[in-house]
Amino acid sequence: MVFQCILSCARDHPTRLSSHLLAASGPNIYTMSWDFEEVISVWPEQPPSDKEDVKGKDAVAPPTKKRKIANEQKRPNVIKLLCTRDEKNIVAVTAEDKCIRVFNLKENGKLEQLSERCMPKRPNAVAISPDETTLLVGDKFGDVYALPLLESAEEEEPTTQPTITAMSDVRAKPFKPTANPLTVHSGSNRKALASQLQVKEHVKTKEPLKFRHELLLGHVSMLTDLAVMLVDDDDGNIREYIITADRDEHIRISRGRPQAHIIEGYCLGHKQFISKLRLPAPNLLVSAGGENEIYVWDWLAGRLLRKIDIGPALRDFRASWKASPGIREGDRNEDDQCEDQQTAISGLWIGLPGSSQEKLIVTCEGVPALIYIQVSSLTDYDTPRVHTVPLLGNVLDVTVMSDLVVAAIDNIHQPWSTSALHSPDEQPPLLQLLKFEQFLYESVTEVDTGAFRLSDQVSSKPSAPPDNEAEQDVHVDRDFWELVYHVEKLRKRGGMGDEG
Amino acid sequence: MSNTSHKNQKRDEYRAAKHKAEGEGLPAGLPQKKYYRQRAHSNPFSDHQLEYPESPEAMDWSSHYPMFTGKKAERNADLHEERKGNAKRLDREVEIADIGCGYGGLLFALAPKMPETLILGLEIRISVAKFVQEKIKALRQQGNSPRPPSSPSKETAKTPVADTSSPSSSSVPGGYQNIACLRANTMKFLPNFFHRHQLRAIFLCFPDPHFKARKHKARIVSSSLNSEYAYVLRPGGKVYTITDVEDLHEWMVERLGSHPSFERVSREEEEEGEGQDELVGVMRRETEEGKKVERNGGKKFVAVFRRVEDPSWPVRRLQGKVPGNDTALSERKVGSESSTIKDDGE
Numbered sequence: 001m002v003f004q005c006i007l008s009c010a011r012d013h014p015t016r017l018s019s020h021l022l023a024a025s026g027p028n029i030y031t032m033s034w035d036f037e038e039v040i041s042v043w044p045e046q047p048p049s050d051k052e053d054v055k056g057k058d059a060v061a062p063p064t065k066k067r068k069i070a071n072e073q074k075r076p077n078v079i080k081l082l083c084t085r086d087e088k089n090i091v092a093v094t095a096e097d098k099c100i101r102v103f104n105l106k107e108n109g110k111l112e113q114l115s116e117r118c119m120p121k122r123p124n125a126v127a128i129s130p131d132e133t134t135l136l137v138g139d140k141f142g143d144v145y146a147l148p149l150l151e152s153a154e155e156e157e158p159t160t161q162p163t164i165t166a167m168s169d170v171r172a173k174p175f176k177p178t179a180n181p182l183t184v185h186s187g188s189n190r191k192a193l194a195s196q197l198q199v200k201e202h203v204k205t206k207e208p209l210k211f212r213h214e215l216l217l218g219h220v221s222m223l224t225d226l227a228v229m230l231v232d233d234d235d236g237n238i239r240e241y242i243i244t245a246d247r248d249e250h251i252r253i254s255r256g257r258p259q260a261h262i263i264e265g266y267c268l269g270h271k272q273f274i275s276k277l278r279l280p281a282p283n284l285l286v287s288a289g290g291e292n293e294i295y296v297w298d299w300l301a302g303r304l305l306r307k308i309d310i311g312p313a314l315r316d317f318r319a320s321w322k323a324s325p326g327i328r329e330g331d332r333n334e335d336d337q338c339e340d341q342q343t344a345i346s347g348l349w350i351g352l353p354g355s356s357q358e359k360l361i362v363t364c365e366g367v368p369a370l371i372y373i374q375v376s377s378l379t380d381y382d383t384p385r386v387h388t389v390p391l392l393g394n395v396l397d398v399t400v401m402s403d404l405v406v407a408a409i410d411n412i413h414q415p416w417s418t419s420a421l422h423s424p425d426e427q428p429p430l431l432q433l434l435k436f437e438q439f440l441y442e443s444v445t446e447v448d449t450g451a452f453r454l455s456d457q458v459s460s461k462p463s464a465p466p467d468n469e470a471e472q473d474v475h476v477d478r479d480f481w482e483l484v485y486h487v488e489k490l491r492k493r494g495g496m497g498d499e500g
Numbered sequence: 501m502s503n504t505s506h507k508n509q510k511r512d513e514y515r516a517a518k519h520k521a522e523g524e525g526l527p528a529g530l531p532q533k534k535y536y537r538q539r540a541h542s543n544p545f546s547d548h549q550l551e552y553p554e555s556p557e558a559m560d561w562s563s564h565y566p567m568f569t570g571k572k573a574e575r576n577a578d579l580h581e582e583r584k585g586n587a588k589r590l591d592r593e594v595e596i597a598d599i600g601c602g603y604g605g606l607l608f609a610l611a612p613k614m615p616e617t618l619i620l621g622l623e624i625r626i627s628v629a630k631f632v633q634e635k636i637k638a639l640r641q642q643g644n645s646p647r648p649p650s651s652p653s654k655e656t657a658k659t660p661v662a663d664t665s666s667p668s669s670s671s672v673p674g675g676y677q678n679i680a681c682l683r684a685n686t687m688k689f690l691p692n693f694f695h696r697h698q699l700r701a702i703f704l705c706f707p708d709p710h711f712k713a714r715k716h717k718a719r720i721v722s723s724s725l726n727s728e729y730a731y732v733l734r735p736g737g738k739v740y741t742i743t744d745v746e747d748l749h750e751w752m753v754e755r756l757g758s759h760p761s762f763e764r765v766s767r768e769e770e771e772e773g774e775g776q777d778e779l780v781g782v783m784r785r786e787t788e789e790g791k792k793v794e795r796n797g798g799k800k801f802v803a804v805f806r807r808v809e810d811p812s813w814p815v816r817r818l819q820g821k822v823p824g825n826d827t828a829l830s831e832r833k834v835g836s837e838s839s840t841i842k843d844d845g846e
């Protein structure tokens with residue numbers, strides 16, 4: 001078991017006492033107390049396993065372990081978690097059913113589902129609008145939709161303006177063959193006509209979505225991340241922008257609603273796919289993806305300020321890792337990458353948010369480290385320093401709670417590898433907790449890995465799911481692997497369908 | 501299968517011979533279309549091994565329009581601080597794009613009509629784009645050589661150039677120096693080639709109809725692509741569409757007409773004639789597909805759309821309600837609020 005997705009509900013919380021940590025493992029979401037002492041709730045609710053006699057009609061929570069495992073495979077995996085600033089609403093995205101679920105997070109840590117909306121394509125990027133009324137959902141096929149965060153009373157009249165309605169997808173007209181022998185003048189058209197005439201009943205056109213939604217914009221590419229930003233225009237007005245990134249190296253800047261059809265500009269320069277966007281300040285955009293370089297933009301001007309190469313820091317870190325005693329042979333020989341291999345950057349976060357010591361935290365797929373850069377140095381004249389902090393395993397996800405950083409660790413694969421498995425006797429923790437010291441500047445000791453190291457107690461708590469036997473059965477199948485390692489596969493392989 | 505490989509072989513031999521002849525400084529003959537044919541559809545969603553500039557500033561146009569580099573261009577280059585590398589600058593920018601230009605009929609017809617305007621054809625099929633490039637090269641050379649060689653095949657006799665202009669291109673205004681063709685997937689990479697408001701006209705001539713509803717997303721007109729056309733077009737610029745497929749015509753009228761950045765021009769403006777937009781007439785007559793339709797007695801549907809000015813930004817006061825903030829917002833605060841949201845996006 002690993003947590004592929006974690007979320008602290010109060011990153012900026014001054015006391016962090018009231019906050020919960022949500023962690024998703026496969027299809028389940030666990031709510032943990034702020035001190036990680038215990039799992040206080042699981043979604044979907046799972047009956048205690050001693051009630052095996054209860055004949056399950058409840059497909060979501062089957063009573064026996066075997067059934068449970070069989071069922072878990074069918075339940076959709078959580079790929080994204082986010083929450084509103086007041087910690088009340090949690091949004092979870094699941095992959096296989098392409099659904100967006102909105103929950104109420106109760107005081108006792110229970111997740112109460114408010115809505116479940118399945119999108120036409122898999123949602124890849126989701127953001128909550130600054131006014132927290134709207135979800136922006138970017139999908140695998142490049143479209144970005146706006147949905148109300150909370151579905152309001154049934155027949156509330158749509159508030160969309162006519163221009164926007166026009167932008168939303170027009171429902172397909174009843175099918176009729178549209179080519180006739182006159183219009184058909186090429187071989188392929190002739191074939192198309194022939195096949196049209198054959199098909200008597202057209203395959204059912206996509207059922208229209210049953211909830212309020214609005215198509216805002218679209219890329220002809222996989223959408224990989226999106227952000228909504230408010231910017232002061234100097235006249236006391238604020239402008240809303242939508243920033244979208246895709247697999248074809250584009251960062252697009254569009255106006256916010258209701259003018260999201262207007263493209264204001266692009267930030268172009270990436271040479272590989274983009275996986276993440278982050279805005280450490282209103283006018284500063286950081287983007288990263290399939291390159292060793294992190295791009296820093298004056299995004300309003302579409303201007304690249306600099307690139308920061310994390311390659312050297314990664315190489316040094318890897319070298320010191322391999323040289324350190326206690327590294328087993330297996331780790332050393334394991335898929336040695338060539339020197340200039342490009343990493344897949346999987347995440348960008350802001351540590352110590354709101355402080356003068358803000359850090360840009362960077363994670364890479366299959367790398368057991370947190371990399372960080374002082375945010376204030378991003379725009380410095382001098383080349384920013386890139387720091388690395390070792391972790392006990394590859395980092396899968398990160399969440400920030402004020403001065404703490406929680407990292408979800410891959411305890412199945414060996415560090416630096418996305419294929420070699422750990423031996424069963426050696427299991428790193430699921431979560432690691434790190435602390436940034438507020439007042440130390442540019443010092444590696446500012447991260448205390450020891451004191452906050454979490455043991456694997458999380459999985460040994462009684463309420464915690466799959467016990468060890470069940471775990472042994474779990475072989476690393478393709479679906480699971482793709483759930484935790486999905487960034488590198490965005491890289492283009494090239495040569496496909498070149499002449500076709 | 502052996503037939504295909506035989507064909508491929510012939511084609512390779514042809515192209516090699518052509519290349520060799522050119523290497524020896526022989527004037528280029530016009531390319532023969534039959535050696536450049538390619539399957540009608542190229543999937544716009546797949547990762548072709550495409551070449552495209554990382555941004556419009558990184559594009560080196562000088563090899564495509566060599567006669568438009570010069571003193572003035574160099575001066576412009578100095579002014580342009582964003583300039584990357586040391587590629588030669590042009591003294592002007594591309595202003596007209598023919599999207600899905602096919603074998604380039606429209607380009608060859610437009611070239612002499614507006615010799616001072618740079619026109620670019622964009623075509624996803626690699627061999628077809630190659631054909632247009634070879635033909636441009638040949639026509640330019642003919643323009644330079646004192647005695648143009650006679651057309652090497654009957655294929656070229658059918659080309660629009662032969663139809664619409666004198667056989668010798670030396671007399672053609674501009675000598676085809678103002679047209680070029682690139683292999684590109686415009687559905688993905690238009691903003692890599694053109695900056696905001698660069699173009700004054702976009703042609704969408706006889707786009708692939710993609711009849712099946714399932715394939716409609718491959719159509720070159722959609723609400724989201726229209727936003728990109730609006731981005732690269734300057735206000736007042738136009739999108740010209742023509743098709744023989746009525747349903748596709750309606751589709752384009754619906755999608756472009758309802759897009760807030762476009763308005764359809766008056767029907768008179770879509771007709772040919774005195775005082776009317778000359779480009780409409782050329783489009784009606786000069787594309788290869790258009791000629792095929794003509795030969796088959798088909799009907800052509802034309803629609804032209806003007807890119808309107810962007811509206812002003814919606815007024816939203818900072819003092820207004822930004823939920824989660826009851827205190828006055830400093831700029832910094834606005835930012836951190838929003839980046840908070842981004843933090844959640846993981």
Ligand SMILES: C[S@@+](CC[C@H](N)C(=O)[O-])C[C@H]1O[C@@H](n2cnc3c(N)ncnc32)[C@H](O)[C@@H]1O
Pocket residue numbers: 540541542544599600601602603604605622623624625628684685686687688704705706707708720787788789790
């Ligand atoms: C039916 S042909 C029309 C050719 C030409 N405009 C004419 O009227 O004769 C459509 C052309 O669009 C090209 N095309 C389709 N999708 C494209 C894309 N995404 N980018 C560039 N060209 C595309 C096709 O390869 C094809 O050559």
